[in-house]
Amino acid sequence: MAERYHAFPDxxxxxxxxxxLALGAEVWVLRDRITLLEQALAERDVSVTELIEERARQxxxxxxxxxxxxAFLERFLRVPTLELKN
Amino acid sequence: MxxxxxxxxxDCAYLDYIEGLKxxxxxxxxxxxxxxxxxxxxxxxxxxxxxxxTMGEAATLIEPDPLYQLxxxxxxxxxxxxxxxxxxxxxxxxxxxxxxxxGSAQNEAxxxxxxxxxxxxxxxYVENDIHxxxxxxxxxxxxxxxxxxxxxxxSTSWRSGRDPGFLQAFAASAPxxxxxxxxxxxxxxxxxxxxxxxxxxxSEEVVGIDLSAAALKWAHASAEEQGLAITxxxxxxxxxxxxDESFDLIAGHFILxxxxxxxVDATVREVFRLLRPGGHLMFLEPPPYHAVxxxxxxxxxxxxxxxxxxxxxxxxSRDFPAVLREAxxxxxxxxxxxxxxxxxxxSAALMRTGEFQPYNxxxxxxxxxxxxxxxxx
Numbered sequence: 001m002a003e004r005y006h007a008f009p010d011x012x013x014x015x016x017x018x019x020x021l022a023l024g025a026e027v028w029v030l031r032d033r034i035t036l037l038e039q040a041l042a043e044r045d046v047s048v049t050e051l052i053e054e055r056a057r058q059x060x061x062x063x064x065x066x067x068x069x070x071a072f073l074e075r076f077l078r079v080p081t082l083e084l085k086n
Numbered sequence: 087m088x089x090x091x092x093x094x095x096x097d098c099a100y101l102d103y104i105e106g107l108k109x110x111x112x113x114x115x116x117x118x119x120x121x122x123x124x125x126x127x128x129x130x131x132x133x134x135x136x137x138x139x140t141m142g143e144a145a146t147l148i149e150p151d152p153l154y155q156l157x158x159x160x161x162x163x164x165x166x167x168x169x170x171x172x173x174x175x176x177x178x179x180x181x182x183x184x185x186x187x188x189g190s191a192q193n194e195a196x197x198x199x200x201x202x203x204x205x206x207x208x209x210x211y212v213e214n215d216i217h218x219x220x221x222x223x224x225x226x227x228x229x230x231x232x233x234x235x236x237x238x239x240x241s242t243s244w245r246s247g248r249d250p251g252f253l254q255a256f257a258a259s260a261p262x263x264x265x266x267x268x269x270x271x272x273x274x275x276x277x278x279x280x281x282x283x284x285x286x287x288x289s290e291e292v293v294g295i296d297l298s299a300a301a302l303k304w305a306h307a308s309a310e311e312q313g314l315a316i317t318x319x320x321x322x323x324x325x326x327x328x329x330d331e332s333f334d335l336i337a338g339h340f341i342l343x344x345x346x347x348x349x350v351d352a353t354v355r356e357v358f359r360l361l362r363p364g365g366h367l368m369f370l371e372p373p374p375y376h377a378v379x380x381x382x383x384x385x386x387x388x389x390x391x392x393x394x395x396x397x398x399x400x401x402x403s404r405d406f407p408a409v410l411r412e413a414x415x416x417x418x419x420x421x422x423x424x425x426x427x428x429x430x431x432x433s434a435a436l437m438r439t440g441e442f443q444p445y446n447x448x449x450x451x452x453x454x455x456x457x458x459x460x461x462x463x
């Protein structure tokens with residue numbers, strides 16, 4: 001079996017690139033779905049896009065999601081945080 | 087074509103992303119690498135008095151560039167993601183697809199399927215995941231469906247629509263119009279074989295051979311659906327088992343660079359044996375390294391190490407016409423296929439920059455000496 005190929009001097013960089021690009025694919029799929037969802041609702045006279053834009057600007061929304069945002073960041077940064085602590 | 091399962095929104099968006107990633111990589115990163123190469127080559131010439139003339143010299147100018155490393159990393163990752171997307175899109179329909187394929191295998195309304203479960207697959211074939219497809223082209227019964235699903239993304243024609251015209255052009259480029267028996271070597275899912283059958287509609291028999299039972303099953307099902315009379319048979323190109331002088335035209339598309347040199351040699355000897363005197367061969371492959379600028383050869387050589395094609399570089403570095411002459415063929419000729427494919431991106435991964443290059447589809451042709459000349463010798 002041939003030696004495993006790596007594009008970068010450190011193979012870990014290849015793994016990281018792979019993770020990031022795979023994550024990009026998931027993000028794109030979600031973006032696409034949300035776009036389609038908003039379009040479908042708009043065709044039924046539910047202007048959810050305007051509702052979203054309006055709500056996003058409200059201080060109440062930012063306050064409501066603050067805890068969720070913090071929890072998200074804690075989960076997202078869990079591994080490097082644990083590694084650095086150790 | 088057998089019915090592939092419908093694409094979900096997830097499938098469409100995922101495949102679209104992958105194609106977009108590849109296109110971005112080629113049209114931005116690779117184009118930048120080529121532009122930067124021209125500047126570096128000019129400095130090389132100032133220092134040494136000549137432009138880089140070998141792949142090795144071009145490599146010294148390109149390989150250290152972090153952008154090259156990024157482009158290679160993106161290309162490899164996009165291939166891995168492409169296959170997983172294809173597999174994921176057919177997996178939920180596995181039982182239904184297999185039932186359809188196995189049922190179709192019994193159907194011989196137009197052609198025939200000959201499988202050989204006892205065929206020993208070469209070690210180089212089973213130990214290497216060609217093109218990075220998990221399990222190779224033989225490991226999964228549904229590899230034919232997966233391949234057909236992602237083929238357009240592989241060639242970055244998913245959104246623009248894949249133009250099959252070049253296969254017709256290749257099939258029609260043989261010297262005669264009235265071949266009796268035609269062989270397609272390494273036919274996979276049959277796309278080239280279909281083109282041969284359509285172009286030579288009056289031929290007695292068109293045969294496609296391949297090592298992969300899974301690919302042949304898909305090819306047969308496709309042919310039956312299209313009403314094409316083709317025999318698909320599971321055989322090794324280096325030792326087919328057919329009698330001497332069985333065919334008068336033998337063709338192959340993108341098959342030789344997937345084999346080690348000794349298997350290429352065995353295939354050439356076998357093709358010589360199988361051809362009738364006066365018969366013709368033609369092989370369509372990526373351009374050999376001697377036919378392209380050194381920086382193009384180096385970028386194309388990524389496929390050797392980065393795309394599960396370890397025999398790519400060894401084949402494209404060889405003097406294949408000399409191999410054919412050594413085997414006894416005459417009128418050996420090589421050059422670009424006469425076909426300008428609109429929107430065609432290129433044959434090798436990192437050279438799909440969107441600019442058509444005439445050498446991208448390279449054909450090598452040769453004739454078996456006619457009876458009288460062979461008898462005299």
